[in-house]
Amino acid sequence: MKIAIDAMGGDHAPKEVVIGAQKAIEHFPDIEITLVGNETLIRPYITNDERLSIIHTEQVIEATDEPVRAVRRKKEASMVLMANEVSEGRADACISAGNTGALMAAGLFIVGRIDGIDRPALAPTLPTIDGKGFVLLDVGANVDARPEHLLQYALMGAAYAEKVRGISRPRIGLLNVGTEDQKGNELAKKAFQLMQQTSLNFVGNVEARDLLEGVADVVVIDGFTGNVALKTIEGTAIAVFSMLKSALTSNVVSKMAALALKPQLMQLKKKMDYAEYGGAALFGLRAPVIKAHGSSDAHAIFHAVRQAREMVANDVVQTVKQSVAEIKQ
Amino acid sequence: MKIAIDAMGGDHAPKEVVIGAQKAIEHFPDIEITLVGNETLIRPYITNDERLSIIHTEQVIEATDEPVRAVRRKKEASMVLMANEVSEGRADACISAGNTGALMAAGLFIVGRIDGIDRPALAPTLPTIDGKGFVLLDVGANVDARPEHLLQYALMGAAYAEKVRGISRPRIGLLNVGTEDQKGNELAKKAFQLMQQTSLNFVGNVEARDLLEGVADVVVIDGFTGNVALKTIEGTAIAVFSMLKSALTSNVVSKMAALALKPQLMQLKKKMDYAEYGGAALFGLRAPVIKAHGSSDAHAIFHAVRQAREMVANDVVQTVKQSVAEIKQ
Numbered sequence: 001m002k003i004a005i006d007a008m009g010g011d012h013a014p015k016e017v018v019i020g021a022q023k024a025i026e027h028f029p030d031i032e033i034t035l036v037g038n039e040t041l042i043r044p045y046i047t048n049d050e051r052l053s054i055i056h057t058e059q060v061i062e063a064t065d066e067p068v069r070a071v072r073r074k075k076e077a078s079m080v081l082m083a084n085e086v087s088e089g090r091a092d093a094c095i096s097a098g099n100t101g102a103l104m105a106a107g108l109f110i111v112g113r114i115d116g117i118d119r120p121a122l123a124p125t126l127p128t129i130d131g132k133g134f135v136l137l138d139v140g141a142n143v144d145a146r147p148e149h150l151l152q153y154a155l156m157g158a159a160y161a162e163k164v165r166g167i168s169r170p171r172i173g174l175l176n177v178g179t180e181d182q183k184g185n186e187l188a189k190k191a192f193q194l195m196q197q198t199s200l201n202f203v204g205n206v207e208a209r210d211l212l213e214g215v216a217d218v219v220v221i222d223g224f225t226g227n228v229a230l231k232t233i234e235g236t237a238i239a240v241f242s243m244l245k246s247a248l249t250s251n252v253v254s255k256m257a258a259l260a261l262k263p264q265l266m267q268l269k270k271k272m273d274y275a276e277y278g279g280a281a282l283f284g285l286r287a288p289v290i291k292a293h294g295s296s297d298a299h300a301i302f303h304a305v306r307q308a309r310e311m312v313a314n315d316v317v318q319t320v321k322q323s324v325a326e327i328k329q
Numbered sequence: 330m331k332i333a334i335d336a337m338g339g340d341h342a343p344k345e346v347v348i349g350a351q352k353a354i355e356h357f358p359d360i361e362i363t364l365v366g367n368e369t370l371i372r373p374y375i376t377n378d379e380r381l382s383i384i385h386t387e388q389v390i391e392a393t394d395e396p397v398r399a400v401r402r403k404k405e406a407s408m409v410l411m412a413n414e415v416s417e418g419r420a421d422a423c424i425s426a427g428n429t430g431a432l433m434a435a436g437l438f439i440v441g442r443i444d445g446i447d448r449p450a451l452a453p454t455l456p457t458i459d460g461k462g463f464v465l466l467d468v469g470a471n472v473d474a475r476p477e478h479l480l481q482y483a484l485m486g487a488a489y490a491e492k493v494r495g496i497s498r499p500r501i502g503l504l505n506v507g508t509e510d511q512k513g514n515e516l517a518k519k520a521f522q523l524m525q526q527t528s529l530n531f532v533g534n535v536e537a538r539d540l541l542e543g544v545a546d547v548v549v550i551d552g553f554t555g556n557v558a559l560k561t562i563e564g565t566a567i568a569v570f571s572m573l574k575s576a577l578t579s580n581v582v583s584k585m586a587a588l589a590l591k592p593q594l595m596q597l598k599k600k601m602d603y604a605e606y607g608g609a610a611l612f613g614l615r616a617p618v619i620k621a622h623g624s625s626d627a628h629a630i631f632h633a634v635r636q637a638r639e640m641v642a643n644d645v646v647q648t649v650k651q652s653v654a655e656i657k658q
Contacts, residue, residue, distance in 0.1 A: 129568050140506050143514040177469050177556040185472040185553045208557045209564035224514045225554050227506040228537045232558050235538035236565035239458050243600060244573070247593035257589040264576035264583050271572060 001030055003308050004091035007037030008060045008078040009098025010296050014038070017097065018045040020301025024309075025051050027302070031309055034085055037078040057081055060098075063294070067101030071109060079103060083110035086287045093288035093308040095279065097296040104141050107282045107289040114317065116324035119145070120284035121153045121223070122291065123160065125277035126233065128214035133277050135161055136175075136211075138223040139230045141282065145222035147190035150174070154195055154202070155323040156283035157218035163314035164307065165217070173206035173216030175225065180205065187222060198327065208232075237272055278307030283320070288312060330359055332637050333420035336366030337389045337407040338427025339625050343367070346426065347374035349630025353638075354380050356631070360638055363414055366407040386410055389427075392623070396430030400438060408432060412439035415616045422637040424608065426621035426630070433470050436611045436618040443646065445653035448474070449613035450482045450552070451620065452489065454606035455562065457543035462606050464490055465504075465540075467552035468559045470611065474551035476519035479503070483524055483531070484652040485612035486547035492643035493636065494546070502535035502545030504554065509534065516551060527656065537561075566601055607636030612649070617641060 005021055007014040014037055021033050025048075032051040035042055039056040046052065059076040071080060079098050083106040085091035094111075096103050100122070107120060123137035137153045138145065154172050161170035174192055176184045181192065183205055195202045206215045208229055221229070248258035258265075279292035279300070288311035292304040311317075334350055336343040343366055350362050354377075361380040364371055368385040375381065388405040400409060408427050412435040414420035423440075425432050429451070436449055452466035466482045467474065483501045490499035503521055505513045510521065512534055524531045535544045537558055550558070577587035587594075608621035608629070617640035621633040640646075 129572060143506060175557060177472060177553060185551075188553070207564075208560035209567070211561065212564055212568035221557075222514075224506060224517070225557050228504060228550075228554050228558050229561050231537035232540065232561035233565050235536075235541055236562050237569055238538070239541035240566055240569045240601070243458060243597050247597045248590065250593055254590055254593050257586040260586040261577065261583055261590075264579055268572050268576045272569070 001309065001312050002032045002034060002091045003305060004034045004036060004082045004085035004094040005301075005305075006079045006082045006094070006096035006098055007035040007042050009096040010292065010294050012295070012297060013097065014042045015045050016296060016298045017301050018042055020296070020298035021305065022046065022048060022052070023298060023302045024305035028306070028309055031305070033305070034091060036082045036085070055081055055085070061102045063099050065099060065102060067099060068105045070099065070102050071105040079106055080110065083107065083289075086111050086289070092312045093290070095290040095292055095301070095304045095308055097279075097292035097294055097301070100140070100291055103289065103291050104282060107285045111285045111287055111289055114284055114286055114321055114324065116328060117152050117156070117284035117320070119149050119152070120282050121156060122280050123157060123283050124230065124280035125165070126211070126230070127272055127277070128212050130214050131271065132214055134211065134214060134216060135165070135218045136226055136230060137218070137220055137283065138226050139280065140223045140227035143222065143224040143227070145187065147187060147194055150187070150191035150220050150222065151194040151198070151327070152284070152324070153220040154198070154200055154218065155327065156320050157220060158200055159316050159319040159323055160281065160283065160311070161217045163316045163319055164310045167217050169201045170217035171203045172200050173203050173219045175208060175219050175221035175229065176205035177207070178205060179207055191220070241269070277303070279304040281307065281311065287317060330638065330641050331361045331363060331420045332634060333363045333365060333411045333414035333423040334630075334634075335408045335411045335423070335425035335427055336364040336371050338425040339621065340623055341626060342426065343371045344374055345625060345627045346630050347371055349625070349627035350634065351375065351377060351381070352627060352631045353634035357635070357638055360634070362634070363420060365411045365414070384410055384414070390431045392428050394428060394431060396428060396434045399428070399431050400434040408435055409439065412436065415440050415618070421641045422617035422619070424619040424621055424630070424633045424637055426608075426623055426625040429469070429620055432618065432620050433611060436614045440614045440616055440618055443613055443615055443650055443653065445657060446481050446485070446613035446649070448478050448481070449611050450485060451609050452486060452612050453559065453609035454494070455540070455559070456601055456606070457541050459543050460600065461543055463540065463543060463545060464494070464547045465555055465559060466547070466549055466612065467555050468609065469552045469556035472551065472553040472556070474516065476516060476523055479516070479520035479549050479551065480523040480527070480656070481613065481653070482549040483527070483529055483547065484656065485649050486549060487529055488645050488648040488652055489610065489612065489640070490546045492645045492648055493639045496546050498530045499546035500532045501529050502532050502548045504537060504548050504550035504558065505534035506536070507534065508536055520549070570598070606632070608633040610636065610640065616646060
């Protein structure tokens, strides 16, 4: 199994990307990795060449580049060459921590869609209180979704939860403004009806306030609302921790108490850290494409490789193809 | 100034509603309050009749009632009679902690819309890290919004922020999936263009992760997305506090440290408590209608009365009428 990685994507590239990739090679004896990027900058962090190759290029897609144009024009960019490895059959999956929009464009235009999937979806796995996590999709690949897109998200999310996360008959929820069957905007109401007609384990509408309680294993919604939900979770967690920090350092007594609590607080932060769940997978493409967080460290890259490896090993793409074919019948 | 209150609405009605109303009467010498509900249940909590009257009724709209049907059929319900007080000119504003959907229906059908406002919007004021708060609308009055509705929300939010919250030239943001001008779904893109053409202090697109940082004084979006954002903030804050609680009670040392930190943690919780900002105002109606939180205690009811009083005293409805007229020219 071969995984192509954009070594130049993300805030801590190439250093953390290269270190994370090497860690993954050591840990998983069945994988090979191709790093794509500036060899002069990559080489210093490589300690072992085993099962590791480099494709040299000096072109990079920046975070500020307009995604579609960048993918079309920067034909030698590390992200584009990475996607080429997959589309031309030299790699089974690919990973980038770079420009999210550009990766979605590269996925769509270079890797290509699965037949029967109209729109790819971006799907992170988010933490829940019980530590099990849930898959949320779409968080922004497609901001103007139709009901049938949401149904396709449900099929793809179910395949992923079952094959990669090992959840049998995963619970599929529709993010909505209330739990009653008739709730929602036109999109949600129609998507609800479509999902009810499938053999999915559809648990109906779920509310945003119950997401972190683990109310479903897979939660589907349009990319606009999903993006807002994802960023609201991030923003609220950061805000609460920031307020907690100022509260805990407001005087000498609280500072001492906070010091005593440090192990517990660190553990809590770790629980909220979704790097452990890997990156956000782009579902609906002919091969696994993983968007690692822009701030990914080696640890996050390692988990993104693990995730890509599991998606390939368990043939999630094939499962999605079958589900789509079954629905069409 | 007279304020009508549904004494039977909310989890702690009528007790907390009555106590909160009395507290408000004592605090604000310029208001009279009419409590609507079962006099036998209300009376025991009344200590002073001054500027307080009761309209007796035994019918109540339950939390589980289908909103529109309940308002149409339960003609003697406390919430319906409360709205009648406003529509028939005997009260200047009204407050209920009961069924949100029913209150929206009562507002729309009984109190009535302002000319030029197509859809009312539900607008809570939410906490920010700096303690200043922001107004979010719509959080669910209208789940299928058009661009011109979002423009109307901006006008109404601006009037409220200026007149009641005392913010001159309030910053108006559009909740979106990115801060760049061209971002968003069709709705957001069109609403962006409309808002840019006004004299509002429109600061452009804002992201959900920056909401609690106080990135704008008023944030507008459709009721579906706004509802998800609101409930995600609530759910995430609750989840983080719940995880914090288990972390802080995991062993003897942490329990002792947590005890020392109790004042700081309580202060933090208070900061996140949006009862202080009043209830969610229903904007776009001919008189102020306030939806107090279902779990409102006397303290929250007191603040809802304060808020209704300020909306009447500063004539927010008239300001909205003028803004709408200016835009139409």
